[in-house]
Amino acid sequence: MKRFLLALAALWALSGCQTLQQIDKGLYQVADVVSEEDRVTGQRSLSFAGRAEQIAKGNQYVEQILAKEKKEGRKVDAALNRPQYYRLVRVFDRIHTVSHLSNERWQPVLIDRDSFNAFTTGGTYIVVHLGLMEQLKNDDELAAVIGHEIAHTVANHVFERQSHAQVSAIAGSKSARKGAYQAAFTHESEREADRIGILYSALAGFDPLAASRIWARQYTLQGNARALFAHDHPVNAERQAETAKVGQAVKPYYAPGERNPQYASLLKNNVLWQQGESAQAGEGGGLQALLGTAFGAYVQHEQAKQEARRQQAHANFVKAIETRLKLEQSSAPDAKTLDTQWRYSDGPRLTQVVIGLLIQKGEKVLRAVAHVDGEVRAGSRFQARFTLPEGITAQELKSLEGRFYLDDALPVQ
Template sequence: MQRVFNRLKKVTHKADLPWEVHLIDNHQWNAFTIGGGKVFVYTGLFKGKLAVRSDDELAAILAHEIAHVNARHASEKQGKLMLSKLLDKKLRSAAYEASFTTNQEDEADKYSVIYSALAGYKPSAGAEIWARMHKQLGSDSKDRLHDHPLNADKAKSLTRYAKLAEQYYHSGKINKNYKTLLTNNAVFFHQGESTLKAGEGGGFLALFETLGNAYVEAEKAKQEQRKRGL
């Protein structure tokens, strides 16, 4: 795990963070981050029918958590939720807040395929994990608050992003052009400008952009609620 993590952290947008990865003895299939470069992995990821099967799959999971750190999702979520709730009173519910998080999950998926590919890990590994998850558990995890995309949807979107990132993948080798590709690649430009750059201009323009992003993500969250019948 440390070996895979060390290669990934070299090719991220914030390689200078004090990155750490820790293994927790817990049967759950899960990994998470508290920000600041700290990533935690449960031992449950390596056990049972859903166990991680290769370095590529482990890289997909670690890259996803690294992406959450780089995009500042923990702090960003609260600000955007406040703005979106001001825009629409109907969005003031726990179910909506969880659906809003699915937007961040999708964004982390986009970055994760790039990080994996640039570090020399197969970018399609994440899609393979979630396709297996869907086969074993179905599409909906039945999580009460639905704070992750449906398994089938996640597999499909990761497959789409991985195809775009495949051109940067050299098995077992860090792409020598990784610094340029972090800000200029088919995944980000296919989906729109990298959100890691959004709002950095400051002033009124940054505020306008933030409000626009909050509105777009609010609409996505509404779609997620409708999809689940909430």
């Protein structure tokens, strides 16, 4: 922000005596301080940190993680699991080669966590949990995750969000301070990273429909948890549908196991986006860049507000329907299965009904979901069958604290 104010001061000093061409160059300098040209779309996006600063700050965070792993005696990379590490490197290299940052030297890191997770911090590391590697048996699915994470840095999501938050604070935006808004802002970044990552997969010779298979599986296992919290990622069912649509769109660029020979030009112009020509500094490019930055930030702000409202409206719908459901009976046909019968008193016809079960076991909260087949009508009874989480038996469930909830439902259109 200090750099921005200094640039404005310099522009103000020049404006009284310089030509329009020089003023436009000054405007471009101001725009360059507070934004960067989006590598994907070519449009301006808000960012107070240049690429060198992004790398320094992003890498510092990861290097602190690695230092802590070493201090606590945990192995990383090949020392942790040689086959999985070399698999990670092999798939990463193919995706990175077709990315917008292929000119940078990146390093994939494998750490000892059993969770389904991977992340980047805006620098040149990608950190992947061993649990994710073990759960994704298919290299096409691993490529989708790696492409998604590289895309976060390509689109500058880490520093874009920080810059947007600073501007919102200065502007006094009340909505931007709300947790639901912040979650929605991240939600839209996740959708963009999915689109970019799926294109990378196709260009690198990996199945672009693999991402949709991941989220279809996660939906079966986890449901959507619509009313439990604000979502900073698309819910599984929506993510499966959208990634399938994107995968189909870019499928013509895909040849199994082969890098698309036109990948460089397709990064600029493809079925998902088209990069337009930008005017040069001194030729209207400065004004264009400054106005583009402001307009882009405004659009992102409005999209986040709209997404926050959409999520809240659906969460309210789910909570209202939940009050009309009554558990009538439950039974356990075997040690790992719980059958339940419910009555839906009144309301619209429902589809894609998912009932959730939260189980408290010590300090852990475990979750199971049951997908209800077909439509549910007012006044009807329906069955919901749960497969209990690993480590929980039906007999043990009787002595544990459990709570049923409506995970999701949609009105029949």
